[in-house]
Amino acid sequence: MITREDVIHISRLAKVELKEEEIEKFRKGFQDILEYFNILDEVEEDVEPTFQVLPLKNVFREDIPKKSLEREKVLMNAKHVEEGYFKGPRVVD
């Protein structure tokens, strides 16, 4: 059973602020979907997990310096810019 408190906890994990009226709406959906996911409990065979399908392992490349985007282009989509840097919110209060 997914409770209101569970939804609030999950929304904090995902950093998505929910309005009061959204909590019940998402709770119902989570309940149905997670119940459906329980079908995996039927699978008893234990095998190695597959994280990705290609037989690739530790793809390395030579460390060769290349031209990167110009600073102006990198910053052009930011709303808060100061002295050629991104400006973010305070991390420590």
Add this chain to the structure above:
Amino acid sequence: MLISEWRKKVEDEGAKNAVAEVLDKIKQSRLNAFITINEKCIEDARRFDKGELKGRLAGVPVAVKDCITTEGILTTCGSKILHDYIPPFDAHVVERLKAEGAIIVGKTNMDEFAMGTTTETSYYGVVRNPYDLDRVAGGSSGGSGACVAADESVLSLGTDTGGSIRCPASFCGVVGLKPTYGLVSRYGLIPYANSLEQIGPFASNVDDLGLLLEVIAGPDARDSTNAGKEFRYEPKEREGLRIGVIKEMGGNDNVMNSFDQAVELIKAKHKVAEVSMPSFKYALAAYYIIAMSEASSNLARYDGVRYGLSAEKLSSWNEFFSKVRADGFGDEVKRRIMLGSYALSAGYYGKYYLKALKVRTLVIRDFKKALNDFDLLIAPTMPALPFKIGELADPLTMYKADVNTVPINLAGVPSLSLPIFAKKGLPVGMQIIGNYFEENSILSFARWLEREIAEVS
């Protein structure tokens, strides 16, 4: 429209006029297949007329799904959070299109961050089906499917994470391919679920699709999951193939009626038998757990700092971050990143995420076995005809519509959706699945079947 028909049109009236006509058509269209029209492409058409544009796709209109970055052209991913994002670089596939002289007519509408089966989660409105405006064009690459069907482009690119190319191809009656994982570079694709998604082509027939795949596939060191393989389209039609019909992938009566008709045609020249894939019972749940988990991590980049929607005031980090995302994401995106965070959280990782990755191993095993016994596998692409707009209101009901398409992405094998016999005036698609990097086997068979169907239709 076929590339050959387009070339004929350009010969008659010039590329500038032909492209202007396409742009007009898009503007007057009720389909809502495009989020952004690339007005500057008229310049490219002029260059073609002057003989300055060269390449295998010279002068051919191509539409690009809006989750694929295009330098200087608005790229929204169907989301409010990227409503004003102008990428400073091109995706690998866009570089390839430009190098071959293609004319990029615009950016196609899609489910927000490709999370949906009907394009109804797009912040920019639903894409309508060209065969019935009250129905969806499918998703998440709904715009890319609809624009090719309605001659609002000749070719298009989409992305397929769990069926997002094959579903709209099926619903819009065009050909669409999800290539083998790693065949096409994902550099410049705005990520949703990296281990599942591939960029792929849409076209009006198999030959055109083969050419477009040839252009976009190939090595690219900027995507570390790229397989480094080239692709050359070399159709070799053969008789007597062993074709497996996947027992676990079905459809409603309309769909099965169309599918069985096509199977009868196939039986005349090939050996057809049923094949069972027991792990598929668990594939849908495993797919959604993996996709949501990867999404929760991928979409953490939308923090309101570097690009996209932001807030006026730089408050505390937690408050700022949570508010920007609450304003910028739609419900389906919120649902998936929240459930993904939950599936990865302490205490649930083993039950959900790790278990899903183990099921993926079982799905791969079933495919390997089946593709050892058979040359190709077939199934209906979608279990139903195109849905009415609003028909799949409940999220879980919508997820279940992907039941035939998601096992392919879990395994990473290639799969093409080919239009078969229309029912009630609506298209139906058959998916043709092959072994890793055996796109040519799929395309060769599809090319033969396409002609057989045209002969009896």
